[in-house]
Amino acid sequence: MQNQIKKSLPPFKSITSKPILFLDALLGVFVILFLLFFLAGAIYFATHSFEESGLDEIASTFAFLLFLFGFVSLAGLAFYYRKTRYTTTIINEKGIRYVNKFNGNIVKDLPWDSFAKKESFEYFFEAPKYDINSRTPHKSVIDQFSWPVLLENKVVIHTDTFMGKHFFGAFYSNRTELIRAFLLGVVHFRSDMTIDPAIFAAHYINPENFEINYRQRRQIQFFGFLFCVLILVILYFVVN
Known part of the structure; x- marks a missing residue:
């Protein structure tokens, strides 16, 4: 997987999250x-x-x-949780930085070299197949990424949804682009780490050239919307 990605690896560009002010x-x-x-x-x-x-x-x-x-x-x-809430995510050549724009505090820094292999962490259950994984928690529609990181001489599991963690800064309009930059950064700066291939498919990202298939994403969102409308119509006639 990693060798295939390297064949047509695009250049890495830093990115900063863009808030959806109305929803925030x-x-x-x-x-x-x-x-x-x-x-x-x-x-x-x-x-x-x-x-x-x-x-x-x-x-x-x-x-x-x-x-x-x-x-x-x-x-x-x-x-x-006031000290752990952040509004902005920055992904650049150094790593990932989480910032609270309301007070200017840097909540957390995750340099690329702090990323650890899955073998570095002792799992209570079966270890995952890849270093960087993604799952959708129960009763949630937002997938959550997880991977081991070395912080203060201890390997812990870091989780990230690539959304803000603040009441007035939770939604990003460029979440897919942040995920793409994260994956591309891993391949650029930590090519030794493995990535679950399902992450690329789930976010319409081509694993070879890292292009986002916006057309496919819009089509799936559109048909998903129509499906929800159809279910609501059926429920309406069943109830009445």
């Missing part, structure tokens, strides 16, 4: 409203009597605790 703003506002919803609910049940809330004492107390738990959980998660 929509997600951020939704999260804030969700947080305020729980806070407002907790305040309401804390400041109103049982008669005013229309619930008995047990139900009112339970509702207060439920809203309070929701607010504290979301706020706690946001605070706990």
Whole structure:
């Protein structure tokens, strides 16, 4: 596989993620409203009597605790992961860099030489066939990449969806191009590492010249949309 790729290897060019501002703003506002919803609910049940809330004492107390738990959980998660959230992904000759554009912090750097072979990591179950793998987690439509990296003298499994990890910076318009640059960078700078061939097919990338087949991607997305519409129409007539 790797030898075939080397035959027509295009030059590597650095790339920076491009945000989808509308979706990022929509997600951020939704999260804030969700947080305020729980806070407002907790305040309401804390400041109103049982008669005013229309619930008995047990139900009112339970509702207060439920809203309070929701607010504290979301706020706690946001605070706990604040240092690991990034909005921007940069792939260049040095490696992969994750940056939070809101405070300018470099969240993580992954130089190409930090990438490790699968044999360097002790797997609890059967080791994967390739160094760089991809899977779609349960209840998700976004595939997740994984590979071993050497960080602070310890080999760990790094995962990446090539999307941002921030409420106001999660969606990239050039995700496929980032994946292409990542794969091309691996072949350029870490040709000793193996890549699951299924990754190329899943993202319409030619493994020989690294060209993205945009036409095929649009066709599959279009037919996928029509299929979803057809299912909704069928469900509508079945229900009615």
